[in-house]
Amino acid sequence: MEAISVEELTKKFGRVYALRGATFHVERGSVTALLGPNGAGKTTTIKVLLGLLRPNSGRVRVLGMDPWREEVEVRRSIGVLHERPVYPGGFRVRDLLEYVARIRGLNADSVDRALRLTGLGNHGDARVSSLSRGYLQRLGIAAAIVGDPEVLLLDEPTANLDPAARMEILDLVSLLSRELDVTVLVSSHIIPELERICDHAILISEGRVVEQGNLRELAERYRSSVILEVKVDEPRGLASRLMSMDGVIGVEILEGGLFLKVKSDRIREVEEDLMSSGLSVTFRTSSLQDIYTNVVARDANISG
Ligand SMILES: Nc1ncnc2c1ncn2[C@@H]1O[C@H](COP(=O)(O)OP(=O)(O)OP(=O)(O)O)[C@@H](O)[C@H]1O
Numbered sequence: 001m002e003a004i005s006v007e008e009l010t011k012k013f014g015r016v017y018a019l020r021g022a023t024f025h026v027e028r029g030s031v032t033a034l035l036g037p038n039g040a041g042k043t044t045t046i047k048v049l050l051g052l053l054r055p056n057s058g059r060v061r062v063l064g065m066d067p068w069r070e071e072v073e074v075r076r077s078i079g080v081l082h083e084r085p086v087y088p089g090g091f092r093v094r095d096l097l098e099y100v101a102r103i104r105g106l107n108a109d110s111v112d113r114a115l116r117l118t119g120l121g122n123h124g125d126a127r128v129s130s131l132s133r134g135y136l137q138r139l140g141i142a143a144a145i146v147g148d149p150e151v152l153l154l155d156e157p158t159a160n161l162d163p164a165a166r167m168e169i170l171d172l173v174s175l176l177s178r179e180l181d182v183t184v185l186v187s188s189h190i191i192p193e194l195e196r197i198c199d200h201a202i203l204i205s206e207g208r209v210v211e212q213g214n215l216r217e218l219a220e221r222y223r224s225s226v227i228l229e230v231k232v233d234e235p236r237g238l239a240s241r242l243m244s245m246d247g248v249i250g251v252e253i254l255e256g257g258l259f260l261k262v263k264s265d266r267i268r269e270v271e272e273d274l275m276s277s278g279l280s281v282t283f284r285t286s287s288l289q290d291i292y293t294n295v296v297a298r299d300a301n302i303s304g
């Protein structure tokens with residue numbers, strides 16, 4: 001089931017093409033990364049999905065609706081974090097969220113939940129102007145989830161944050177996707193950044209979608225290394241055996257299990273070995289950098 005479907009979307013600004021026939025789909029309940037370099041068309045895509053920009057041509061559906069024609073209905077179902085959000089600094093955090101709730105016709109209950117989920121529970125009385133960038137980004141995400149949207153659009157939620165704050169925001173997005181019954185489309189120009197939290201990816205370049213799909217399929221198609229999670233009571237003993245296994249390029253011990261980094265051409269063998277030992281193995285993620293590099297290399301071969 002698709003939450004978002006975009007076919008042959010073209011958007012021009014004057015003579016500049018921001019999108020040139022982009023086609024992609026976002027599955028309901030997924031966390032989908034929208035990845036591409038600066039100027040690729042990520043923000044334009046998000047604005048079209050919100051009904052803020054009118055496409056020149058193409059078919060766009062969000063939850064079955066046309067965002068340009070049914071903007072009010074679509075906006076009611078979408079929470080958004082814009083690329084460069086601006087907040088009135090004089091407001092207190094809670095007051096700002098209550099204001100957001102009011103204009104969406106909601107009561108204050110949804111504000112409490114948004115504060116709690118985003119880790120702002122103790123900052124409700126803080127002035128917006130006193131928040132660090134990381135906490136401002138949390139506030140933006142809190143505002144996006146007020147009203148329990150079905151779709152969350154996050155445009156570079158980690159932009160301008162230090163590494164620790166980036167991790168916190170990514171963990172928050174991951175938490176929200178688990179806690180709320182929501183579809184997340186999150187953009188970044190830092191390719192590997194989202195691999196920890198997303199299960200699907202859309203790669204966009206110069207206004208075209210150059211690849212998309214779920215990470216497991218993409219890993220197989222582009223021979224990217226992957227991370228597998230293995231559940232086991234005594235991870236240390238298993239770790240030393242796995243270190244010497246052909247194709248295993250990294251082991252990280254966790255409580256009650258471990259993460260294995262496995263070369264693309266050995267994934268099946270390693271999985272079969274573990275499963276035949278009665279262990280439970282789950283695909284965690286693939287290297288988005290590997291996939292991206294291989295997609296770019298493929299496109300260079302086609303055009304060259
Ligand atoms: N309002 C506008 N007027 C003119 N050109 C625009 C406008 N908005 C975007 N563009 C152009 O469209 C192209 C795509 O821009 P967009 O902002 O969608 O890219 P992006 O992938 O979000 O990039 P970034 O990673 O820098 O945020 C760029 O060439 C940009 O200069």
Ligand SMILES: [Mg+2]
Nearest residue numbers: 042043044083
């Ligand atoms: Mg952008």
